[in-house]
Amino acid sequence: MARKKQISKIDETKVELAKTIAAQSENIKKSYLNFGNFFVKMFRWFSNWFDRLLFNRRFAKEIALLLAVLLYVSVNSSSSLSNTAASMSNSKEFQDIPLSVEVNDSVYEVSGLPESVNLTLTGDMSDISLATADKQKVVADLSGLGEGTHTVELQALGLNGRTKALIVPNQVTVTITKKISVELKIGYQYINTNKMDKIYALGVPEFEKDSVIVRASQQTIDKISVVNAMIDVSNITGDFTVEAPLVAYDQEGNRMNVDIVPEKVTAKVSVTTPSKEVPIVVIPNGEIPNNKAISSISLTHSSVTISAPQNILDTIDKIEIQLPVYDFTNETNVVTMPINLPSGVSKKDPSVVSITVTLADKVEKEVEGIQINYRNLGGLKATLSEEEAASIIVKIIGTQEMIDSYDVSQIEAYIDFSELEEGASGVVELPLHINGKNNMLSFVTERQSVKVTISK
Secondary structure, three states, X not given: OHXXXXXXXXXXXXXXXXXXXXXXXXXXXHHHHHHHHHHHHHHHHHHHHHXXXXXXXXXXXXXXHHHHHHHHHHHHHHHHHHHHHHHOEEEEEEEEEEEEEEOOOOOEEEEOOOOEEEEEEXXXXXXXXXXXXXXXXXXXXXXXXXXXXXXXXEEEEOOOOOOEEEEEOOEEEEEEXXXXXXXXXXXXXXXXXXXXXXXXXXXXXXXXXXXXXXXXOHHHHOOEEEEEEEEEOOOOOOOEEEEEEEEEEEOOOOEEOOXXXXXXXXXXXXXXXXXXXXXXXXXXXXXXXXXXXXXXXXXXXXXXXXXXXXXXXXXXXXXXXXXXXOOXXXXXXXXXXXXXXOOOOOEEEOOEEEEEEEEEEOEEEEEEEEEEEEEOOOOOEEEEOOOOOXXXXXXXXXXXXXXXXXXXXXXXXXXXXXXXXXXXXXXXXXXOEEEOOOOOOEEEOOOOEEEEEEEO
């Protein structure tokens, strides 16, 4: 009995809860209905009020003005939106785009074409932003055209329908001429000589053939000065063989655009190392102590072999060694000296030389009547001043044996007009030089300069 009474209490609780929920749902439903009725009433009221205002004759002008303003604002807003959309269109300019040509260049030569053009692309930003110079191609289509002068529209290829191209110039006038063939002799030109050791000398190349076929218009062929094989001599150290490209040049040295058959030629080049044997000349420097002079000079090598470019070798006839003698105190003195290379000489053999110098007592001898000579006079006229003598006395200093064997006719006294200041005229004073052509003797004179009167 107790259990049945407990179940009845639970059932009564559920029934009460259900009644409560149902009552709340009814209240919510009534609230929504009331809100909807209120909104409908407000809309009807506003509609009736707007109709009375819109169709009221009293406010007709004001309403018309307001509608006109609204229409104007609407149209301008649409135009602004259109302009904004148009502003999204972008452009990009490319300078010096190479111009391609579609033509049968084995038959025809074309003149009048620019090497490059300027290109401006206009279109959607998404398309233009991806455009690069290397992707652009502008073409002059000459296919189907024959000899003569033609005006051709240039075309930009590879563009989509949303992109427009402006080409400057957009058209060109070209002249098409039929090519002819001629046979021309081959010349040669060495290139990259600055990358070759200057010690080496290049011979005249030998070609597998001495002529080639050149194809171009008659007008172009008439301008050809030479067809050269361009022989690269970078880092060469000996004889070599190379496939040299062929290039045609006009009389002004400009490269010409012609067909050359074949385009390359095999060249064999001999490479030598120019050398020359020249004597070694010892030049004593300083004064020998103890009243001594040089009796003899002997060398372990009387000459040296030098290697250099031929143009440098041609300017060298001896190698001088400056020998200091101020500390020679023995009768016989042996010195080892390096052989210094003149500028431009790269090799020498030998590199050092041993010099033996023998001393003896010093004596002097005077030689009279040595005439004063002129050097490098050019177009000038020169006369000695009245107080100047035309000859001088020269004192020879050395060993008795050396002086006795010396030929005094080798003594030369001279003044050098290359030492004259530019524009000098009238009476001038120039240094007096003595040359005895014997390095083991000394030659001195009391006169140090000579006065002369010069005129042009």
